[in-house]
Amino acid sequence: MEFRHLGRSGLKISEIAYGNWLTHGSQVEEDAAHACVRAALDEGITTFDTADVYAGTRAEAVLGRALEGQRREGLEIFTKVYWPTGPGQNDRGLSRKHIMESIDASLRRLQTDYVDLYQAHRFDYETPLxxxxxxxxxxxxxxKAxxxxxxEWRAEEIAQALKIADEMGFDRIISSQPxxxxxxxxxxxEVVPLSEKEGIGQIVWSPIAQGVLTGKYKPGQPPPAGSRATDDKGGSDMVSRWLQDDVLTRVQQLEPIAADLGLSMAQLAVAWVLQNPNVSAAIVGASRPEQVRDNVKAAGVTLDADVMKRIDDVIAPVVTRDPGKTASPRKRP
Structure with missing residues:
Protein backbone atom coordinates (compact mmCIF):
# COMPACT_ATOMS: atom_id res chain seq x y z
CA MET A 1 0.00 0.00 0.00
CA GLU A 2 1.11 3.54 -0.76
CA PHE A 3 0.33 6.53 1.49
CA ARG A 4 -0.23 10.20 0.75
CA HIS A 5 -0.63 13.34 2.81
CA LEU A 6 -4.20 14.60 3.04
CA GLY A 7 -3.75 17.97 1.40
CA ARG A 8 -1.00 19.97 3.06
CA SER A 9 -1.82 18.54 6.48
CA GLY A 10 0.51 16.21 8.32
CA LEU A 11 -2.04 13.39 8.17
CA LYS A 12 -1.06 10.46 5.96
CA ILE A 13 -3.77 8.18 4.59
CA SER A 14 -3.74 5.04 2.45
CA GLU A 15 -4.20 6.02 -1.18
CA ILE A 16 -6.89 3.35 -1.41
CA ALA A 17 -9.55 4.02 1.21
CA TYR A 18 -12.38 1.65 2.12
CA GLY A 19 -15.90 3.12 2.04
CA ASN A 20 -19.19 1.57 3.09
CA TRP A 21 -21.93 3.67 1.53
CA LEU A 22 -24.02 0.98 -0.19
CA THR A 23 -22.70 -2.10 1.55
CA HIS A 24 -22.54 -2.18 5.33
CA GLY A 25 -25.93 -2.39 6.97
CA SER A 26 -27.71 -2.34 3.64
CA GLN A 27 -26.54 -4.38 0.66
CA VAL A 28 -24.60 -7.17 2.35
CA GLU A 29 -24.89 -9.12 5.57
CA GLU A 30 -22.73 -8.19 8.54
CA ASP A 31 -20.47 -11.25 8.28
CA ALA A 32 -19.66 -10.32 4.69
CA ALA A 33 -19.04 -6.70 5.69
CA HIS A 34 -16.61 -7.82 8.39
CA ALA A 35 -14.83 -10.06 5.88
CA CYS A 36 -14.40 -7.09 3.51
CA VAL A 37 -12.96 -4.93 6.29
CA ARG A 38 -10.54 -7.71 7.27
CA ALA A 39 -9.46 -7.99 3.64
CA ALA A 40 -8.91 -4.23 3.52
CA LEU A 41 -6.77 -4.35 6.64
CA ASP A 42 -4.83 -7.35 5.33
CA GLU A 43 -4.08 -5.42 2.13
CA GLY A 44 -2.71 -2.45 4.04
CA ILE A 45 -5.70 -0.13 3.89
CA THR A 46 -5.77 2.03 7.01
CA THR A 47 -8.32 4.65 5.92
CA PHE A 48 -12.04 3.95 6.36
CA ASP A 49 -14.80 6.32 5.24
CA THR A 50 -18.43 6.26 6.29
CA ALA A 51 -21.28 8.65 7.17
CA ASP A 52 -24.02 8.85 9.77
CA VAL A 53 -26.74 8.61 7.12
CA TYR A 54 -25.46 5.47 5.40
CA ALA A 55 -27.99 2.67 5.86
CA GLY A 56 -29.86 4.85 8.33
CA THR A 57 -26.87 5.01 10.77
CA ARG A 58 -26.34 1.24 10.61
CA ALA A 59 -23.23 1.50 8.43
CA GLU A 60 -21.29 3.34 11.12
CA ALA A 61 -22.27 0.72 13.68
CA VAL A 62 -21.20 -2.15 11.41
CA LEU A 63 -17.87 -0.47 10.72
CA GLY A 64 -17.33 0.11 14.42
CA ARG A 65 -17.87 -3.56 15.16
CA ALA A 66 -15.70 -4.63 12.21
CA LEU A 67 -12.78 -2.52 13.45
CA GLU A 68 -13.16 -3.57 17.08
CA GLY A 69 -9.85 -4.72 18.54
CA GLN A 70 -7.72 -2.92 15.95
CA ARG A 71 -5.02 -0.52 17.14
CA ARG A 72 -6.82 2.83 16.94
CA GLU A 73 -3.65 4.83 16.32
CA GLY A 74 -3.04 2.78 13.17
CA LEU A 75 -6.37 3.72 11.59
CA GLU A 76 -7.83 6.82 9.98
CA ILE A 77 -11.61 6.83 10.45
CA PHE A 78 -13.69 9.38 8.54
CA THR A 79 -17.39 10.14 8.86
CA LYS A 80 -19.84 12.85 7.77
CA VAL A 81 -22.81 14.90 8.90
CA TYR A 82 -25.65 16.69 7.06
CA TRP A 83 -28.34 14.33 5.75
CA PRO A 84 -31.37 13.48 7.96
CA THR A 85 -30.77 10.89 10.66
CA GLY A 86 -34.11 11.26 12.42
CA PRO A 87 -37.65 12.66 12.02
CA GLY A 88 -37.10 16.02 13.71
CA GLN A 89 -36.50 19.34 12.00
CA ASN A 90 -33.08 19.57 13.68
CA ASP A 91 -32.05 16.02 12.77
CA ARG A 92 -30.41 17.30 9.59
CA GLY A 93 -28.24 20.05 8.18
CA LEU A 94 -25.18 21.80 9.58
CA SER A 95 -26.62 23.72 12.49
CA ARG A 96 -24.62 23.78 15.69
CA LYS A 97 -27.28 21.64 17.37
CA HIS A 98 -27.16 18.91 14.72
CA ILE A 99 -23.36 18.87 14.44
CA MET A 100 -22.76 18.64 18.19
CA GLU A 101 -25.37 15.90 18.64
CA SER A 102 -24.30 14.01 15.52
CA ILE A 103 -20.61 13.78 16.36
CA ASP A 104 -21.45 12.19 19.72
CA ALA A 105 -23.83 9.71 18.07
CA SER A 106 -21.26 8.82 15.41
CA LEU A 107 -18.57 8.22 18.01
CA ARG A 108 -20.87 5.88 19.92
CA ARG A 109 -21.69 3.87 16.81
CA LEU A 110 -18.06 3.75 15.68
CA GLN A 111 -16.91 2.77 19.19
CA THR A 112 -14.16 5.37 19.23
CA ASP A 113 -13.28 8.50 21.16
CA TYR A 114 -12.54 10.53 18.05
CA VAL A 115 -12.65 10.47 14.27
CA ASP A 116 -9.66 11.52 12.24
CA LEU A 117 -11.77 13.50 9.76
CA TYR A 118 -15.26 14.94 10.23
CA GLN A 119 -16.86 16.07 6.97
CA ALA A 120 -19.76 18.31 6.03
CA HIS A 121 -21.65 15.94 3.74
CA ARG A 122 -23.18 18.80 1.70
CA PHE A 123 -23.32 22.58 1.91
CA ASP A 124 -26.17 23.84 4.09
CA TYR A 125 -27.91 26.82 2.51
CA GLU A 126 -30.19 27.28 5.54
CA THR A 127 -27.50 27.71 8.22
CA PRO A 128 -25.03 30.60 8.50
CA LEU A 129 -21.63 29.31 7.45
CA LYS A 144 -13.75 14.58 18.97
CA ALA A 145 -12.28 15.11 15.49
CA GLU A 152 -19.51 17.76 -2.68
CA TRP A 153 -19.00 21.48 -2.03
CA ARG A 154 -18.57 23.86 -4.95
CA ALA A 155 -15.33 25.77 -5.30
CA GLU A 156 -16.97 29.06 -4.30
CA GLU A 157 -18.40 27.43 -1.16
CA ILE A 158 -15.01 26.07 -0.16
CA ALA A 159 -13.42 29.46 -0.80
CA GLN A 160 -16.02 31.21 1.35
CA ALA A 161 -15.41 28.76 4.21
CA LEU A 162 -11.64 29.24 4.02
CA LYS A 163 -12.04 33.02 4.15
CA ILE A 164 -14.24 32.84 7.25
CA ALA A 165 -11.92 30.34 8.94
CA ASP A 166 -8.92 32.61 8.35
CA GLU A 167 -10.77 35.68 9.62
CA MET A 168 -12.11 33.94 12.75
CA GLY A 169 -9.11 31.76 13.54
CA PHE A 170 -10.87 28.44 12.98
CA ASP A 171 -9.23 25.23 11.82
CA ARG A 172 -9.19 25.18 8.02
CA ILE A 173 -10.78 22.59 5.78
CA ILE A 174 -8.10 20.10 4.69
CA SER A 175 -10.11 17.80 2.41
CA SER A 176 -12.81 17.63 -0.22
CA GLN A 177 -14.72 14.46 -1.02
CA PRO A 178 -16.16 14.69 -4.53
CA GLU A 190 -12.61 24.81 -10.43
CA VAL A 191 -12.42 22.58 -7.32
CA VAL A 192 -9.00 21.10 -8.03
CA PRO A 193 -7.25 24.40 -8.88
CA LEU A 194 -8.63 26.04 -5.72
CA SER A 195 -7.69 22.99 -3.64
CA GLU A 196 -4.15 22.92 -4.97
CA LYS A 197 -3.75 26.59 -4.09
CA GLU A 198 -5.22 26.20 -0.59
CA GLY A 199 -3.68 22.87 0.42
CA ILE A 200 -6.84 20.77 0.25
CA GLY A 201 -6.66 17.11 -0.80
CA GLN A 202 -9.35 15.20 -2.68
CA ILE A 203 -10.73 11.95 -1.27
CA VAL A 204 -12.66 10.81 -4.31
CA TRP A 205 -15.67 8.53 -4.37
CA SER A 206 -16.98 6.38 -7.22
CA PRO A 207 -13.66 6.11 -9.10
CA ILE A 208 -15.15 3.12 -10.94
CA ALA A 209 -18.32 5.08 -11.83
CA GLN A 210 -20.65 2.87 -9.79
CA GLY A 211 -19.09 -0.22 -11.37
CA VAL A 212 -19.54 0.89 -14.99
CA LEU A 213 -15.78 1.16 -15.54
CA THR A 214 -15.35 -2.51 -14.65
CA GLY A 215 -16.81 -3.28 -18.08
CA LYS A 216 -19.49 -5.59 -16.67
CA TYR A 217 -22.30 -3.56 -18.23
CA LYS A 218 -22.49 -4.34 -21.95
CA PRO A 219 -24.08 -2.17 -24.65
CA GLY A 220 -27.40 -3.56 -25.83
CA GLN A 221 -27.65 -6.00 -22.93
CA PRO A 222 -29.60 -5.84 -19.65
CA PRO A 223 -27.60 -5.20 -16.47
CA PRO A 224 -26.24 -8.34 -14.80
CA ALA A 225 -28.42 -9.77 -12.04
CA GLY A 226 -27.26 -8.61 -8.61
CA SER A 227 -25.39 -5.61 -9.99
CA ARG A 228 -25.78 -2.09 -8.64
CA ALA A 229 -28.05 -1.23 -11.57
CA THR A 230 -30.60 -3.73 -10.27
CA ASP A 231 -30.21 -2.68 -6.61
CA ASP A 232 -33.25 -1.02 -5.04
CA LYS A 233 -31.36 0.35 -2.01
CA GLY A 234 -29.88 3.51 -3.46
CA GLY A 235 -27.49 2.36 -6.16
CA SER A 236 -29.63 1.99 -9.26
CA ASP A 237 -30.50 5.67 -9.67
CA MET A 238 -26.82 6.66 -9.46
CA VAL A 239 -25.59 4.19 -12.05
CA SER A 240 -28.46 4.67 -14.50
CA ARG A 241 -26.98 7.79 -16.10
CA TRP A 242 -24.04 5.75 -17.39
CA LEU A 243 -26.14 2.93 -18.86
CA GLN A 244 -26.28 4.32 -22.37
CA ASP A 245 -24.92 2.43 -25.33
CA ASP A 246 -22.52 5.19 -26.40
CA VAL A 247 -20.97 5.26 -22.91
CA LEU A 248 -20.84 1.48 -22.54
CA THR A 249 -19.32 1.05 -26.00
CA ARG A 250 -16.52 3.46 -25.13
CA VAL A 251 -15.91 1.73 -21.81
CA GLN A 252 -15.50 -1.62 -23.56
CA GLN A 253 -12.75 -0.03 -25.67
CA LEU A 254 -10.71 0.55 -22.50
CA GLU A 255 -10.26 -3.19 -22.00
CA PRO A 256 -7.25 -3.56 -24.36
CA ILE A 257 -5.52 -0.68 -22.56
CA ALA A 258 -5.98 -2.38 -19.21
CA ALA A 259 -4.87 -5.72 -20.63
CA ASP A 260 -1.68 -4.20 -22.07
CA LEU A 261 -0.82 -2.98 -18.56
CA GLY A 262 -1.69 -6.24 -16.85
CA LEU A 263 -4.53 -4.54 -14.98
CA SER A 264 -8.20 -5.29 -14.56
CA MET A 265 -10.63 -2.63 -15.77
CA ALA A 266 -11.38 -1.67 -12.15
CA GLN A 267 -7.68 -1.35 -11.35
CA LEU A 268 -7.18 0.88 -14.39
CA ALA A 269 -10.06 3.13 -13.28
CA VAL A 270 -8.76 3.50 -9.74
CA ALA A 271 -5.19 4.03 -10.94
CA TRP A 272 -6.43 6.75 -13.31
CA VAL A 273 -7.86 8.95 -10.54
CA LEU A 274 -4.68 8.46 -8.49
CA GLN A 275 -2.63 10.03 -11.27
CA ASN A 276 -4.13 13.38 -10.33
CA PRO A 277 -1.63 14.86 -7.84
CA ASN A 278 -4.42 16.61 -5.93
CA VAL A 279 -6.07 13.25 -5.14
CA SER A 280 -5.04 11.98 -1.72
CA ALA A 281 -7.10 8.78 -1.83
CA ALA A 282 -9.63 6.88 -3.92
CA ILE A 283 -12.51 5.32 -2.01
CA VAL A 284 -13.47 1.79 -3.02
CA GLY A 285 -16.41 -0.21 -1.76
CA ALA A 286 -16.93 -3.94 -1.81
CA SER A 287 -19.52 -6.59 -1.15
CA ARG A 288 -16.94 -9.39 -1.37
CA PRO A 289 -13.35 -9.58 -0.05
CA GLU A 290 -11.97 -10.44 -3.49
CA GLN A 291 -13.19 -7.06 -4.77
CA VAL A 292 -11.06 -5.34 -2.14
CA ARG A 293 -8.03 -7.43 -3.04
CA ASP A 294 -8.51 -6.63 -6.73
CA ASN A 295 -8.97 -2.88 -6.32
CA VAL A 296 -6.03 -2.44 -3.98
CA LYS A 297 -3.65 -3.51 -6.74
CA ALA A 298 -4.14 -0.06 -8.25
CA ALA A 299 -2.02 1.40 -5.43
CA GLY A 300 1.35 2.60 -6.66
CA VAL A 301 0.50 2.13 -10.35
CA THR A 302 1.93 4.82 -12.63
CA LEU A 303 0.22 5.50 -15.96
CA ASP A 304 2.56 7.26 -18.36
CA ALA A 305 1.52 10.12 -20.62
CA ASP A 306 0.94 7.83 -23.61
CA VAL A 307 -1.45 5.64 -21.62
CA MET A 308 -3.33 8.66 -20.29
CA LYS A 309 -3.70 9.94 -23.85
CA ARG A 310 -4.97 6.56 -25.07
CA ILE A 311 -7.58 6.60 -22.33
CA ASP A 312 -8.66 10.14 -23.20
CA ASP A 313 -8.85 9.35 -26.89
CA VAL A 314 -11.30 6.55 -26.10
CA ILE A 315 -13.42 8.07 -23.36
CA ALA A 316 -13.41 11.84 -24.02
CA PRO A 317 -16.63 11.92 -26.12
CA VAL A 318 -18.71 10.64 -23.17
CA VAL A 319 -17.03 12.47 -20.28
CA THR A 320 -19.10 14.80 -18.06
CA ARG A 321 -17.10 17.91 -17.24
CA ASP A 322 -19.54 20.71 -16.40
CA PRO A 323 -23.13 19.79 -15.52
CA GLY A 324 -24.28 23.29 -14.61
CA LYS A 325 -21.20 24.05 -12.47
CA THR A 326 -22.39 21.80 -9.67
CA ALA A 327 -19.82 19.71 -7.85
CA SER A 328 -21.89 16.58 -8.47
CA PRO A 329 -25.52 15.45 -8.44
CA ARG A 330 -26.94 16.53 -5.08
CA LYS A 331 -27.37 12.98 -3.93
CA ARG A 332 -25.56 10.71 -1.52
CA PRO A 333 -22.89 9.98 -0.61
Missing part, protein backbone atom coordinates in the same frame (compact mmCIF):
# COMPACT_ATOMS: atom_id res chain seq x y z
CA UNK A 130 -20.04 31.00 10.46
CA UNK A 131 -22.26 28.88 12.76
CA UNK A 132 -21.28 25.68 10.98
CA UNK A 133 -17.56 26.44 11.02
CA UNK A 134 -17.57 27.47 14.69
CA UNK A 135 -19.31 24.20 15.59
CA UNK A 136 -16.76 22.19 13.61
CA UNK A 137 -13.95 24.13 15.26
CA UNK A 138 -15.40 23.30 18.68
CA UNK A 139 -15.58 19.61 17.72
CA UNK A 140 -11.84 19.76 16.98
CA UNK A 141 -11.09 21.69 20.18
CA UNK A 142 -12.99 19.05 22.17
CA UNK A 143 -10.82 16.31 20.64
CA UNK A 146 -8.72 15.82 14.43
CA UNK A 147 -9.43 17.46 11.07
CA UNK A 148 -12.37 18.95 9.17
CA UNK A 149 -13.37 18.32 5.56
CA UNK A 150 -16.26 18.76 3.15
CA UNK A 151 -18.04 16.57 0.63
CA UNK A 179 -17.22 12.21 -7.14
CA UNK A 180 -14.40 11.72 -9.64
CA UNK A 181 -13.69 9.18 -12.35
CA UNK A 182 -12.68 8.89 -15.99
CA UNK A 183 -16.34 9.58 -16.81
CA UNK A 184 -17.07 12.32 -14.25
CA UNK A 185 -14.45 15.09 -14.23
CA UNK A 186 -16.44 18.02 -12.89
CA UNK A 187 -13.91 18.92 -10.19
CA UNK A 188 -11.08 19.51 -12.63
CA UNK A 189 -12.19 22.98 -13.75
Missing amino acids: EETLRAFDDVVRQG LYIGVS QYSMLWRVIEE
